[in-house]
Amino acid sequence: MSQKNKIIEPKVLKGFSDSLPKIEIQKRRIINKLEQLFSSYGFVPIDTPALEYTQVLLGKGGGETDKQIFHFEDNGGREVALRFDLTVPFARFLAANFNELAFPFKRYHINKVWRGEKPQKGRFREFYQCDFDIVGVDSSEADFEILSMMNHSFSKLGIKNFKFHVAHRGLFNAFLTHLDLLDNSVEILRAVDKLRKIGEDKVKEILIEISGDEKKAQLILDYIKYDENETFLQTLSRLSALSGGEVEHTTRMTEIYNYLDKADLSEHFILDPSITRGLDYYTGIVYETFLEDLPNFGSVCSGGRYNNLASLYTKNELPGVGSSIGLDRLLSALVELDSPLLKQSSSSDVIIFNKGSELYPIGTMLSAQLREKGLRVDSYLLNKKLPQQFKYAEKNSIPYGIMLNNETISENTFTLKNLETRETFDHISLEKAVEIIKGN
Amino acid sequence: MSQKNKIIEPKVLKGFSDSLPKIEIQKRRIINKLEQLFSSYGFVPIDTPALEYTQVLLGKGGGETDKQIFHFEDNGGREVALRFDLTVPFARFLAANFNELAFPFKRYHINKVWRGEKPQKGRFREFYQCDFDIVGVDSSEADFEILSMMNHSFSKLGIKNFKFHVAHRGLFNAFLTHLDLLDNSVEILRAVDKLRKIGEDKVKEILIEISGDEKKAQLILDYIKYDENETFLQTLSRLSALSGGEVEHTTRMTEIYNYLDKADLSEHFILDPSITRGLDYYTGIVYETFLEDLPNFGSVCSGGRYNNLASLYTKNELPGVGSSIGLDRLLSALVELDSPLLKQSSSSDVIIFNKGSELYPIGTMLSAQLREKGLRVDSYLLNKKLPQQFKYAEKNSIPYGIMLNNETISENTFTLKNLETRETFDHISLEKAVEIIKGN
Secondary structure, eight states, rough: TTTTTTOOOOOTTTTTTBBOOHHHHHHHHHHHHHHHHHHTTEEEEEEEOSSEHHHHHTTTTTTTTTHHHOEEEEETTTTEOOSSSSSSHHHHHHHGGGGSOOSSSSEEEEEEEEEOOOOBBBBBBBEEEEEEEESSSHHHHHHHHHHHHHHHHHHHTOOEEEEEEEEHHHHHHHHHHHOOGGGGGHHHHHHHHHHHHHHHHHHHHHHHHHHHHHHHHHHHHHHHOOOTTTTTHHHHHHHHTTTSSOOOOHHHHHHHHHHHHHHGGGGEEEEOTOOOSSSOOOOSEEEEEEEEEETTTTOEEEEEEEGGGGGGGOOOOOOEEEEEHHHHHHHHHHHHTTTGGOOOOOSSSSOOOOOTTHHHHHHHHHHHHHHTTTOOEEEEOOOOOOOHHHHHHTTTOOEEEEEHHHHHHHTTTTEEEEETTTOOOEEOHHHHHHHHHHOO | OOOTOOOOOOOOOTTOOOOOOOHHHHHHHHHHHHHHHHHHHHHHOOOOOOOOEEHHHTTTTOOOOHHOOOOEEEEOOOOOESSSSHHHHHHHHHHHGGGSSSSSSSEEEEEEEEOOOOOOOTTTEEEEEEEEEESSOOOOHHHHHHHHHHHHHHHHTOSEEEEEEEEEHHHHHHHHHHHOOGGGHHHHHHHTHHHHOOOOHHHHHHHHHEEEEEEEEHHHHHHOOOOSSSOHHHHHHHHHTTSSOOHHHHHHHHHHHHHHHHHGGGGGGEEOTHHHHHTTTTTSSSEEEEETSTTTOOOOEEEEEEEEEGGGTTSSSEEEEEEEEEHHHHHHHHTTOOGGGTTTTOOOOEEOOOTTTTTHHOOOOHHHHHHHHHEEEEHHHHHHHHHHHHHHHTTOOOOOEOOOOOHHHTTTTHHHHHHTOOEEEEEEEEHHHHHHHHHO
């Protein structure tokens, strides 16, 4: 008997957490808004398995991810792993389903990924990613479309003061070619990507080590310096000159800028050559997104153009461009920004208080009618005194309550109470109540 | 070089599958409808980690799930496992977050679970579950609320001819007590639960083995026999008599039936004593849902009342009642039923065809305006001839296309084409186009 009553501690793993209603309501609201937005651009949703063959996910391996991935041998002796991003599974998906898809293929994918990273503030071992990509076309129009969707996403979420920092990987490679350092591009990219984290001096040290040349290291640092007094096109022209003159990438960036300008979006975009993105699959434009009101928060939406993402899995060439929003990080940012989007987290619009089981069927009927009018209606189910019922409503941030009473049922009215102001409306009809509740 | 070009086969694990856009659009539509419905009843969403301590998920263990669970040792040497249902994590969640929650707590949880089951038709190793529960109250009103939400869910999904088969675990236990077989209740429940699968003769054999009494085995079989000529209340009264007379459970079932009847829902509910549910945590009403047009499909929504679900993790008593919809199975059913809900799977309402990059910014502006009117607007991004663009639209089931041309831009009109009927509207304004597209 003592065995049977032994309590198991209900703990979760380090780096994982339960999502309580107030947070989950907000998360679902953000996801719904983004889904609606992506759909309005003709993007379609996909999903892939959470669990895949380890070898498929790691490819040739050797990266940081190898250490962070959750992997194990399943009961059938297969080496399997939980996906650590939505990019690799997407590449695999494109190869596996190539003949089923209509290209250019525009997809979004919002779901969880898992990484055994060291847990720290804002870093979790389980988190949502939200990716959207256009695959099958290499053009400034496709690049622009992703950028304009990023812009639209942030506006739609009610975020103000965001800036997209863009650069071009091809342009940077042209510059490295000019310096005769193209063979070291991956190491240089990774070094430059650390600029914000470790500072200029440390990056210079690493660059000298890579290039064996203090002058070249300095040239790289000059190249990646963002000058806020230059316009987008001035910076572009300076970078082109540093790379030995105009190249096709200069033209591409000019075209993209012109589209942004014509669409009245250019004020949100900065040409910032320090943006390089550490990942080596990018080949064209790259970008990160910063919230000006949270300068130390880091990027909340990043991506770029890759012209051969699925090459591990297929010989079909699949140029693409895409972006990824870190939903949990974005949610943390919205919390810090005290976003109005997160204000409304009531579980219902109105609650029917419990006045005994004889009145319950009347309440049920009333609830059904209110739901048909588009309201969310809770009904209190315990036989408790009214003050305790009010407490429940308060804990759930429910703004209105309805009290039925035997005397007024015959006239089809009831009492409506604004639970915040304590204002009471007696002998009120269904129509009038809906009006008051919606008016709030 | 040859190493670098080696292709990795883009395969997925057995029992897992990619979700292509047509399926994923449908799945998301169903999920959104259910989320809306649950919210309209004041239910709030929660989520729990996909990965938990194995010991927490398996509890005292010993069940079928032990063999099916995906579990492993993580890099920190912890024994961890992927959740195999949303019920056990919910019990753990209730214990862990008891002080944060407002009771009665009404929650829904829609997310994936993983089981290493033998893959077969309609059985996957990764699938969505959709659970909704009311915890903290033991009353006929709470039981009724879950039943009426089940009914509302199926209506809202446009499903016709569904029947909820309900029974009462407490009533069945009273019957077993009467037969002096209560100590064997778990084995008997599991045997009876197999009736549909293995047939009456086999079940009888097992029951004789358990009870050691052919007569008692026959009495059990008589008890669980559903007689379609009886009304709900007649069956209830017969079962009570077989259990030695009326008990509190008879009263509870009568109350629930009366609420269903008053809400005009009783025609969808059948008192079917063969429904026992194999799981031993149920203590009150239990139910399964069958689609009459797919008689061999099995239950698509099941659950019941449990009065001590979280007892493994807490000493707080948490009576509850809930239900679980197997979303992937329901989706398969909807496909087989050729449900109208699945008809609309276009990626967009309208597509702007590509007439060259000079017209692209105009198309962008037009798209933005159409989106503001609530339309989903794709824009074709490759420089291809029109027939190829039509093909893309067709593959994506997009019903309308817009062609811009230089001559009519100044008058703010364009050409709209119904891509199904091939009907063409020239010199059409934005307002008129929206009207036509929405009218469809």
